[in-house]
Amino acid sequence: MKYEEIKINQVYEAERKITSQMVESFAEITGDKNPVHLDEEFASHTLFKKRIVHGMLSLSIVSSILGMEFPGPGTIYIKQEVKFLKPIYIGEKITVRITVKDKIEEKSRLILITQIIKEDGSLGIDGEALVLFKS
Template identity: 40%
Template structure:
């Protein structure tokens, strides 16, 4: 388990930033396909993907969206955050082995604990792969929580 402290609404400041990184592995693509039900062969079948403009398998677009969600939920503002909406534009494909970095920046504090956050995802070459804006409800109180450890999932 890891311990995380959130940033409550009152402590958030316009311009405040945070980041979250993850390398896209085969296991991630398989689990995302299983969880989402999106079995598009461009994500799962190398022969099919070779005949597309991408020439190789790519990650699901919403996999990047899930990383944005993780960054908002675990980094800024952190635990207790409630998502209201997310606008995303997919600028470049994400390939297996890419290391993605989600960069968050507080854009605006709104009434009733609402906050607008810039949500950008970059690959290891600093290329923008996803650009967007989230609207969330920030936590009202600061709290420190232990994030649950996930069970090991094995593929056969």
């Protein structure tokens, strides 16, 4: 994709299913072994009632889509603001929605709305990213 082809209000969506293996690998890589993510018994006694996905793992999926799919290879994250609104559960299918909010032509930058929609249609994560994209 070329920078010139990207339009304001353009939307890109991708679906993913977050597995237990992804959560366990993320915990191992980062060292975040909070039992709310890894221990079903522990998690059953929390307000979530079952294991939840690391918020940053969910956001990492957004990063992978930005860098590999839309806008695509060469995308450089500059800034990300994020609100974690609802937990994402292990085994849940999510939709990552990227919406082009604005373009900063002279710097080849994009302001993107970054959202994760849960399987039930509710918004799990809402954010805004600034990326550099030179095609």
